[in-house]
Amino acid sequence: xxxxxxxxLATTVAYLHAANLFKTYTxxxxxxxxxxxxxxxxxxxECVAVLGKxxxxxxxxxxxxxxxxxxDRGGAGAGKISVDGVDLASLRFRSLDxxxxxxxxxxxxxxxxxxxxxxxxxxxxxxxxxxxxxGASTRGxxxxxxxxxxxxxxxxxxxxxxxxxxxxxxxxxxxxxxxPPLLLADEPTxxxxxxxxxxxxxxxxxxxxxNSATMVIVTHSMDVARRADRVVRLVDGVVSTA
Numbered sequence: 001x002x003x004x005x006x007x008x009l010a011t012t013v014a015y016l017h018a019a020n021l022f023k024t025y026t027x028x029x030x031x032x033x034x035x036x037x038x039x040x041x042x043x044x045x046e047c048v049a050v051l052g053k054x055x056x057x058x059x060x061x062x063x064x065x066x067x068x069x070x071x072d073r074g075g076a077g078a079g080k081i082s083v084d085g086v087d088l089a090s091l092r093f094r095s096l097d098x099x100x101x102x103x104x105x106x107x108x109x110x111x112x113x114x115x116x117x118x119x120x121x122x123x124x125x126x127x128x129x130x131x132x133x134x135g136a137s138t139r140g141x142x143x144x145x146x147x148x149x150x151x152x153x154x155x156x157x158x159x160x161x162x163x164x165x166x167x168x169x170x171x172x173x174x175x176x177x178x179x180p181p182l183l184l185a186d187e188p189t190x191x192x193x194x195x196x197x198x199x200x201x202x203x204x205x206x207x208x209x210x211n212s213a214t215m216v217i218v219t220h221s222m223d224v225a226r227r228a229d230r231v232v233r234l235v236d237g238v239v240s241t242a
Contacts, residue, residue, distance in 0.1 A: 015044035040239070051234070052218070105180035122171075126174045169199075184216050
């Protein structure tokens with residue numbers, strides 16, 4: 001449903017709120033502005049696609065929302081990000097680590113699997129980060145999820161032994177093992193053929209619908225964007241109203 005604004009969800013309080021985000025990096029001693037005042041609101045259980053070309057600031061925005069990076073400091077109210085009422089700027093070190101481990105599932109385009117670990121170990125390590133240990137119930141949940149994802153016969157394989165689609169499914173299982181209320185996906189189908197990409201999106205949809213999870217997907221693909229509840233277009237670091 002492209003073009004539906006957040007105002008159409010007037011009876012819903014924003015689960016994710018980002019106000020006037022700026023982010024500038026320094027590259028070869030030159031300051032490179034990436035985000036130039038981005039604001040975003042997402043309702044609980046909503047799926048929003050952030051659409052834009054390469055270099056528009058999509059991935060940077062996702063990293064800020066997930067607490068992987070901090071926005072530049074600004075005036076009162078600027079650079080604020082809150083998730084379920086929690087101001088990320090108020091979180092420090094361990095609290096921020098706990099937020100990422102317990103509340104956010106990240107799905108990356110380049111998978112970021114640990115090459116020395118098996119498929120099962122790559123998934124259960126996310127649960128270890130959250131809880132400090134891997135019990136039989138966690139292991140069983142991971143095995144069950146990987147079976148649902150068509151990877152039941154790949155548990156002992158290393159990432160190098162898998163296809164791109166299989167690696168993305170492992171990365172997805174790792175992101176979902178802790179049942180996070182917020183899913184952030186960075187070009188989750190960018191390296192995949194249309195059929196395999198569609199399977200990944202189906203798995204994301206099923207998890208969101210089953211758990212009422214909130215999801216933000218950054219993409220340059222209109223096919224991916226059409227599956228979202230709402231689309232936000234990012235152009236040169238700002239939200240486009242065109």
